[in-house]
Amino acid sequence: MIGPIFSSLTSISTYLMVRQIRSRGAGLLAASFIATIPSYISRSVAGSYDNEAVAIFALTFTFYLYLKSIRTGSMFWGVCASCSYFYMVSSWGGYTFIINLIPIHALALLIIDKFSSKLYTGYSMFIINGTLLAMVLPVVGFNAVETSEHFSGFFVLALMNGVALVKYLKGTLTEAAYKKALRLFVTTSIAVMGVISLGVITFAMTSPTLRWSGRSLSLLDPTYASKYIPIIASVSEHQAPAWSSFINDLRTAIILMASGIISCFRPLSEGSLFLVIWGVLSVYFSAVMVRLMLVLAPVACCLAGIALSDVLEVLCRSAKYSSDNNQPETQKVEKKKKGKQSSNRRNSASGSKYGLIPRSLALLGIAGIIFVLSYHLFHCSFLGGEGYSSPSIILQSRSRDGGTYVFDDYREGYSWLRENTDYDAKVASWWDYGYQTTAMADRTVLVDNNTWNNTHIATVGRAMASPEKKAWDQFRKLDVDYVFVIFGGLVGYSSDDINKFLWMVRIGGGVYGDIKERDYIGEGYYRIDEKASKTMLNTLMYKLSYYRFAEIVGRDGQDRVRGTKMGNPDVKLTYFQEVFTSKHWMLRIYKVLDKPNLAA
């Protein structure tokens, strides 16, 4: 239930945020967009949510409270904003986005000369309290004052203090004295700040712990991960998104987002500037990694809500007040004075009657918008249901008469492990299946989805890529009892371990020097047929996947995923013994023998 509860809370906080920036109508539209957008649904669907469901709620709520504290200048809201920031830090590592976005926004406000005591109050409360609170969490600890990701907050705070001092002097000193004082202050402060910044930057660059962490660097430089950290590059969610995923995940919101950015400039307030900066930055980051499309989703919804509310405001006003003939212009001339006195807060009941269009056109426009929105809703619910709601542990396909056929191999394998092995048995597999094995098979695994320990995963990868005897030695040293692989060759399941094998080689090779990727690639490209490299045909992964496969499909039989014949149909195992193969040969479990099987 956590997913739906938090996504409804996200809708509410998005409404509050956009209502404060623009008007109630824009808030409602933005909330309805974020309630239905597939990108967010993918992370918050009931039954398969991720911690980002909670994190996006914390994000929008923090931004709402922060914008409110800047607008009212009250310290109480600043305290609330930092509490919400604390919640955000404890829920997702993406909090570094907030702690950099807010200083950038404050810097932009300082540059366009919108400094006020309210900005100072809100910002400084947020940074000071937020940093202290973030340090309380063990995960962040001293990182909050030491790593480069947090420096921008302090830098802008120092800058803001300087600007506050200058404004105060301007208020107190006389004109001539102020000019001289300003000159003096500016020169000394530039010198001091320059020296300090230079010192901090050189110190941070040379020290290995203070530099930007690997995760942040892989965001700033998209090619970083593939060169230095293969485990980050191997996750499919970390690849750059295709155009289709932008349209698929965000549909109408991404199209309206551009006009939303333009709408934000008329008029430009602190809140709308914040949305613009947030939007531009998240477009860059979501283009680096598919996973970060999630950060683009809330701002795309807000901007789309603003754009749509602007359009609807004109249309609805026209539908209400104008008629079909030439009257709108005379009405415009008459009511212009009234229009100029209308309040800043753009509510659709403001009563200003300029810019009307003929009534029939207005009604046509409204009907068009209703059509577009309902199409968007239809698409979102379709994608949410079909695309993002199916559990990945049970696969299904359509059979010839239209019914669904279920592949339940994963659960079959896990329940075999649960029933037929000792409670203390240790199971080795690739890290993708770790959490599932721990939860469903209830056995200890070597590596799981929490990929914190790169060396350990590299050890398993190296073992999978070694010849059988060496792999047996390594697994015996690690005290492993069972090894399992996922094999899709019989049914055509393409996310199996043979397809992931090159990543095992890369990650293993990143830590151990004796595994080289070149050795595993056959003639021309990575293949497993007769032109595969000798090393590849001797690896444990190949043997465990294709053991006895020739008995089912024949010696010349085809592997349905690769579409080629096997390179070595006679696979013999001396150190491992097959104990279980699931119904569609998708999950194959092998026991690690104490002594080699001499009879084989």
Add this chain to the structure above:
Amino acid sequence: MSRVSIPDLGEIVGVFRKEYAKTPKLVKVVDCFIVYAVTTALLQYSYMLICGSFPYNAFLAGLGCSLGFAILTVCFRMQINEGKMLEKVFADYCVACIFLFLVAISYVG
């Protein structure tokens, strides 16, 4: 941009003193408070330079508390208009102070 010389500096300080004498008494009290908070922060920092920074979290908590309190009082001063104290601003200030001290105490360990 002509250089600012020492007599100019003296002139600036003199003008500042004259103008500052005009500020209301309440605001001057708050200003003293700010100076006191910044002094405690400087004292803690110099102690760290002399005696080392173990335990680090205690040092950070103490320093953060003093600096935070200084900034809070600056915000409070900015909101007091011409020596007129509004109840709401003072209540905000108290809540923020209590919160800051709570967080700092929990972090001192």
